Amino acid sequence: MKKLALVLGLFFGSFAFAQTVNDIPIKDIDVDYVQVIGTSRGLSTKMNIRLDFGQETKSISFKNGLKIKDEKGTTIKFNSMIDALNFMSANGYEFQFAYTSKENDDDAIYYILKRKK
Template sequence: MGKCLFVLCLLFSVGNVYAQQRYYCEVKGVEKELSAGLKIIFDFGTKASYNIWGNLSSQLKFVDDKGEEIKFNSMVDAANYMVERGWKFQQAYSSLYSGNSIIHWIFFKDAANMEEAKEGIITKAEYQKMKSEQDY
């Protein structure tokens, strides 16, 4: 009886492991054009990050639970934000685009779905949608 129970528990735990999928996020640091520092961009591969003028869409900027925009001071600040939400660092590399250096850091998280992977991460658009639904 004990062996059967152990085997059943083992089978259920293995099933849960396979139910999860690995999700990735690319954190990009792009030099600001007219000021010092980096513009930090989070790319989950689900929506375009830029508007037609090449700027980060204000609707995709991250906000806290009060709707205030979160400003990142550096790539390390952005990395700490991701790690606090369960993401793991995988790889870093750099590239050049139109003479500008771009820093790329890749993070991953195992989760059942993208919503679970992004738990604790809210964009301005998501916050506004959530607030409008609460008002009804």
């Protein structure tokens, strides 16, 4: 009986951790659309990537941005726009369309994603 309880505890415990945004599980964020924004990092080939869930931003909290964490609680830093797109796809969103724009004299890339039905 103890072995069964242990196995069940481990099984259900494995589902307790999920990707989160500011400690809220992504699946619990009540939005249909998400915007992924990528801007260049000066002379670097890497990009700064932000997610916009339509959340309210304040000047102090905006500086720190969203804290996206994996199942282990480690903060996720995306390597590229495709890395962010793959992450969001794995978390129930699908690509809709993309566009570019100028942001502070740099090109910005925007991906619009929709929650999968």
